[in-house]
Amino acid sequence: MTDREIISLINDSLIEEFELEESAMAPEAEIFADLGLDSLDIVDMVVVLESALKIKIRDDAGLREIRTLGDIHRFVIAKLGAPAAE
Amino acid sequence: MRRRVVITGTGAISPFGPGVAALISGLIENRSAVVKLDELAGYEGLRTRLAAPVAGVDGREIARNKRRSMSRQSIFAVLAAREALAQAGLPAANFSSGSYGVAVGTTISSLKTCENFFADHLQDKSFLRMKTSLFFKTMNHSAAANVAQYFGFNGRLLAPAAACATGCQALGYAYEMILSGAQEAMVCGGTEEFHPLSAATFDLMNAASFRYNDNPKQASRPFDSNRDGVVCGEGAGILVLEEKTAAEKRGAEIRAEIVGFATLTETGSIAEPSRQAMRKCMNAALVNAGVAAEDIDYVNAHATATEKGDIAEAQALAGIFADRAPVSSLKGHLGHTLAASGGLETIATLEMLRRGELWPTRNLDEIDSECVGPDIFTGIKRGNFKLALKNNFALGGVNCCLVIKSGRPGKQE
Numbered sequence: 001m002t003d004r005e006i007i008s009l010i011n012d013s014l015i016e017e018f019e020l021e022e023s024a025m026a027p028e029a030e031i032f033a034d035l036g037l038d039s040l041d042i043v044d045m046v047v048v049l050e051s052a053l054k055i056k057i058r059d060d061a062g063l064r065e066i067r068t069l070g071d072i073h074r075f076v077i078a079k080l081g082a083p084a085a086e
Numbered sequence: 087m088r089r090r091v092v093i094t095g096t097g098a099i100s101p102f103g104p105g106v107a108a109l110i111s112g113l114i115e116n117r118s119a120v121v122k123l124d125e126l127a128g129y130e131g132l133r134t135r136l137a138a139p140v141a142g143v144d145g146r147e148i149a150r151n152k153r154r155s156m157s158r159q160s161i162f163a164v165l166a167a168r169e170a171l172a173q174a175g176l177p178a179a180n181f182s183s184g185s186y187g188v189a190v191g192t193t194i195s196s197l198k199t200c201e202n203f204f205a206d207h208l209q210d211k212s213f214l215r216m217k218t219s220l221f222f223k224t225m226n227h228s229a230a231a232n233v234a235q236y237f238g239f240n241g242r243l244l245a246p247a248a249a250c251a252t253g254c255q256a257l258g259y260a261y262e263m264i265l266s267g268a269q270e271a272m273v274c275g276g277t278e279e280f281h282p283l284s285a286a287t288f289d290l291m292n293a294a295s296f297r298y299n300d301n302p303k304q305a306s307r308p309f310d311s312n313r314d315g316v317v318c319g320e321g322a323g324i325l326v327l328e329e330k331t332a333a334e335k336r337g338a339e340i341r342a343e344i345v346g347f348a349t350l351t352e353t354g355s356i357a358e359p360s361r362q363a364m365r366k367c368m369n370a371a372l373v374n375a376g377v378a379a380e381d382i383d384y385v386n387a388h389a390t391a392t393e394k395g396d397i398a399e400a401q402a403l404a405g406i407f408a409d410r411a412p413v414s415s416l417k418g419h420l421g422h423t424l425a426a427s428g429g430l431e432t433i434a435t436l437e438m439l440r441r442g443e444l445w446p447t448r449n450l451d452e453i454d455s456e457c458v459g460p461d462i463f464t465g466i467k468r469g470n471f472k473l474a475l476k477n478n479f480a481l482g483g484v485n486c487c488l489v490i491k492s493g494r495p496g497k498q499e
Contacts, residue, residue, distance in 0.1 A: 019150040036151065044154075044217045051215055 027070030095174025095326030097166035138319030138421030155222030157196030162322035187241035253428025254478035258347035275429030277322035308415035319421035323429020346375025346489030371487035389415030404459030418448030
């Protein structure tokens with residue numbers, strides 16, 4: 001998968017799970033303040049991303065550093081060791 | 087001075103649709119909400135194809151972050167509570183006072199939520215795909231907790247579970263909490279979501295209707311000689327109860343007063359209805375209300391259209407009232423909405439008292455000879471009705487009765 005495909009898959013998964021507006025999915029959007037998620041949602045977000053992308057991230061320390069949607073994109077791309085964006 | 091407890095708000099999600107108005111219209115028009123569900127044909131060993139499901143409810147009107155912890159039955163409860171609270175006009179500023187509580191029960195946890203989880207989980211016994219919402223949707227007090235969380239009630243939280251008597255018990259326990267001074271107002275009632283397991287449970291015990299599978303509007307025939315059992319329904323019936331003086335002080339419309347309550351357990355059998363226990367419970371409710379049998383103007387029966395239950399209740403009623411008190415069951419219209427039945431049928435009873443009009447039992451064409459005795463009437467009765475007895479009886483040996491006094495102007499003491 002390309003970075004763009006990964007980002008698209010992440011965004012689609014989060015839009016579906018958390019009933020988000022596509023227009024809200026800007027990389028700089030803050031997960032709590034802008035997307036309206038809370039700590040319970042973060043737990044479910046991990047489940048959703050693990051399932052959608054076939055990865056294991058629950059125990060990764062890097063999860064705690066995530067603040068924005070762009071942080072999620074970068075975190076998952078790094079986890080997958082994906083190639084650079086086309 | 088003894089405190090008194092009044093009803094100031096009602097909210098319903100019924101097989102006739104969302105809202106009290108839909109419930110009342112369906113009953114006044116003498117309609118049946120029972121339908122044939124073809125999907126029930128897909129279950130081996132299930133004979134009934136009948137249900138009284140709710141249509142027209144869209145849970146998405148509840149914000150996602152509130153709805154994530156709600157099963158279908160919690161959504162029903164929240165929407166019915168919203169209607170009841172709007173009608174009552176309880177001051178929102180008091181919700182967090184600790185004096186306003188919630189008593190909302192369900193027969194059982196959300197079966198659909200459990201089914202969905204285990205259908206996935208049992209493929210590989212993995213918990214990796216489990217979401218946090220699973221527990222919040224399936225905990226035994228989920229509906230009550232969701233109502234409290236949604237509206238911000240900080241007082242007592244109670245989630246009675248007594249199968250078909252759940253709603254009636256919730257109202258009774260809420261009444262007692264206000265009577266004791268522990269709470270000033272309670273949002274209370276029961277909620278139920280339909281699942282084939284509920285129908286199968288009655289079917290297994292030969293207590294679910296299936297002879298009318300191709301004629302659903304004729305199914306659910308309380309007291310009728312051709313009845314063949316329960317039709318399971320769903321919905322929520324929620325009421326707002328308040329201490330009378332406080333309700334009057336804020337100018338609330340008093341819809342009715344709960345004046346008596348009794349609940350007791352029969353231990354001879356976990357499944358068999360007991361005429362003696364029903365009679366004892368009704369008498370206890372009358373004593374609690376300080377009224378005599380002759381004072382009761384109407385009995386809203388539990389009568390679910392099972393062979394044994396209807397006979398036991400009719401005979402218990404005859405033993406107390408002879409043929410003096412008019413009796414009807416609303417399950418011919420609504421099916422048996424289980425945990426929701428206490429609230430929904432109480433709301434309908436209030437409306438009958440308010441209108442001075444008693445609605446008969448739908449599908450009662452020929453009374454069972456063993457149900458003869460009480461005045462199980464077949465046409466609309468009109469008059470000045472002041473006091474009603476509401477019965478609900480349940481598997482598990484639970485018996486529950488409320489005595490309700492009309493809130494119509496000029497009928498207060």
